Structure formats: structure tokens, C-alpha cells
Amino acid sequence: MCNTTKGVKNTIGGGDCNCIEGSSSFIGGGEENYIATGLSFSGIIAGNRNHVCAQSSIIGGGTDNCIRGNAYNSIFGGHMNCIVPPVGVEIVHSVIGGGDNNYICQSNSGIFSGSENTNNGILSVIAGGQCNTIEVSTHSVVTGGYENTIVGGTGSFIGGGSSNSINSASSCSFVGSGLRNTSSNIFATVVNGQGNVASGEYSFVGNGGGGGVTSSNQATGQFSFIANGQGNTAAGTHSSILGGTGNTIGAGFSYAAVFGNGVTAVASNTMHIECLNMNALYRGTTPPTGAAFGTVWVDTTGTNNILKII
Numbered sequence: 115m116c117n118t119t120k121g122v123k124n125t126i127g128g129g130d131c132n133c134i135e136g137s138s139s140f141i142g143g144g145e146e147n148y149i150a151t152g153l154s155f156s157g158i159i160a161g162n163r164n165h166v167c168a169q170s171s172i173i174g175g176g177t178d179n180c181i182r183g184n185a186y187n188s189i190f191g192g193h194m195n196c197i198v199p200p201v202g203v204e205i206v207h208s209v210i211g212g213g214d215n216n217y218i219c220q221s222n223s224g225i226f227s228g229s230e231n232t233n234n235g236i237l238s239v240i241a242g243g244q245c246n247t248i249e250v251s252t253h254s255v256v257t258g259g260y261e262n263t264i265v266g267g268t269g270s271f272i273g274g275g276s277s278n279s280i281n282s283a284s285s286c287s288f289v290g291s292g293l294r295n296t297s298s299n300i301f302a303t304v305v306n307g308q309g310n311v312a313s314g315e316y317s318f319v320g321n322g323g324g325g326g327v328t329s330s331n332q333a334t335g336q337f338s339f340i341a342n343g344q345g346n347t348a349a350g351t352h353s354s355i356l357g358g359t360g361n362t363i364g365a366g367f368s369y370a371a372v373f374g375n376g377v378t379a380v381a382s383n384t385m386h387i388e389c390l391n392m393n394a395l396y397r398g399t400t401p402p403t404g405a406a407f408g409t410v411w412v413d414t415t416g417t418n419n420i421l422k423i424i
Contacts, residue, residue, distance in 0.1 A: 314338045
């Protein structure tokens with residue numbers, strides 16, 4: 115046993131080759147754990163080769179974990195997890211729960227578990243998963259998945275999936291899950307699917323898309339909406355595509371709606387469809403009693419059926 119304490123009011127409970135150079139600190143056991151000089155009120159419960167180089171901070175256990183933030187930081191366990199500030203930045207009140215190779219580089223943030231996650235956001239959380247990143251963002255969350263990224267903005271959320279992203283133009287944006295979906299404006303939402311993009315302010319894509327560029331749904335207009343389908347583009351303000359494939363609403367058409375296959379909007383404030391079946395319309399020689407203005411009916415007077423609008 116070669117435990118060493120160089121400061122005052124320190125305690126090393128057991129283990130081998132543990133060292134405290136600060137004061138009023140504690141190492142419970144394990145091997146080659148280290149609390150740096152000039153620090154006080156820090157602790158390492160157990161584990162191997164854990165280093166605390168921050169005031170009033172603690173490592174619970176695990177191996178090769180490191181805290182170099184300013185103060186009040188914690189790593190509960192795992193392997194090679196680090197709380198390390200960039201040059202000129204102080205880190206306080208950040209937490210890593212466990213996992214391996216996770217990194218926190220800002221204050222008041224957390225990584226609960228997972229592998230190779232990086233949290234460089236303030237007041238932000240990565241709950242788990244692998245290779246997820248929050249970069250220069252505040253109040254944002256990634257709950258899991260693989261290689262999901264939030265860069266910039268504030269108050270954004272990625273639930274899971276793989277290679278989904280929210281970029282720097284976004285705040286309060288959302289990607290639920292799926293593959294390679296992107297939310298890139300304020301209050302923009304992609305719920306699921308593959309390769310879908312919500313880039314208009316307050317835009318929405320529900321699902322669908324696909325592997326190729328032409329398969330993805332693109333909600334680019336302000337308040338634009340795509341419920342589902344493939345290869346649809348809603349560029350008009352308050353435009354809506356309810357489903358189908360290869361439908362388009364251009365930027366010049368606002369309050370337009372499309373449903374079908376390969377339909378292109380040609381007017382604002384208009385519903386566009388590929389085909390409309392109205393077999394259930396009222397039929398008679400006079401309009402239906404009490405029908406409202408705009409009601410469509412079939413006049414059966416004579417030998418021809420004539421479609422009429424009140």
C-alpha cells in the first residue's frame with residue numbers, strides 16, 4: 115500500500131497508490147486515484163485512475179474518469195468520462211452519470227449514460243445513446259439514438275433515431291426520431307421518417323421520405339405542413355400536403371393544399387387533388403332543401419346529369 119496525502123484534513127480509506135494533494139478531501143479506496151493540489155472538499159469513492167482537479171467535486175467510481183472543471187461537478191461512474199472546460203471557460207454544476215468516453219464542456223449540463231457523447235451546451239442534457247452531440251446550444255435535449263446533433267439555438271429536442279440534426283438557425287425545434295431528418299428553423303418539427311427537412315418557420319413534417327434526395331419531404335415555407343408521403347415540397351406560406359408522392363406547392367402559392375400523386379399547385383387558397391369521386395352527391399330535379407351556399411349537387415332534370423353549385 116502506497117497511499118499518500120500531502121494536504122490537511124484528508125482521508126484515504128484504503129486501496130493502493132491513491133493520492134490527495136489538496137485538503138479536506140476523501141478517497142475511499144481503489145487504485146491510483148488522485149485529487150489535485152490546491153483543492154478542497156473533493157472526493158473519489160472508489161475505482162481506478164480517476165482524477166479530480168476541481169473544487170468541491172466528486173467521482174463515484176469507475177476507471178480513468180476525470181474532472182477538470184471549476185467546481186461542484188460530478189461523475190458517478192463509467193470509463194474515460196470527462197468534464198473538461200475549453201480554454202478560458204469555467205465549468206460548474208455539471209454531471210456525468212456513467213457510460214464511456216462521454217465529455218461535458220459547459221456548465222449546468224449532463225450526460226446520463228451512453229458512449230462517446232459530447233455535451234458542449236449550457237443547461238442541456240444528453241440522456242444516452244452513442245456519438246450524440248449538443249454544440250453551443252442552451253436548454254436543449256437529446257434523449258438517445260446514434261450520431262444525432264443539435265448545433266446552436268435554444269430549447270430544441272431530438273428524441274432518438276440516427277443522424278438527425280437541428281442546426282444553428284433553430285430554436286424550440288423538434289426531431290422525434292427516424293434517419294437523417296433535419297429541423298432548421300424556429301419552431302420547426304420533423305416527427306419521424308427518413309431524410310425529411312423542416313426548414314420554414316413553424317414548419318412541420320410528420321413522416322415518410324426515403325433514402326434518396328428526391329424521396330425526402332421538404333417543408334420550406336413558413337407554417338408549411340406535410341403529413342406524410344415521399345418527395346413532396348411545400349414552399350408556400352401556410353401550405354399543406356396531406357400525403358402522396360411527388361407533390362409540389364411553390365413559394366408563390368399561400369394557403370394552398372394538395373393531396374395525391376404528382377400534383378402541382380397552381381393557385382393560392384385552393385385545394386388541389388388528382389381525382390375527385392363524388393358519387394354520394396345529392397341527386398334530384400331541385401336543389402336539396404336547406405342546402406348552404408356552395409353546396410354541390412346533381413340536377414337530374416332531362417336526360418343529362420348536370421353538376422351544379424348553389
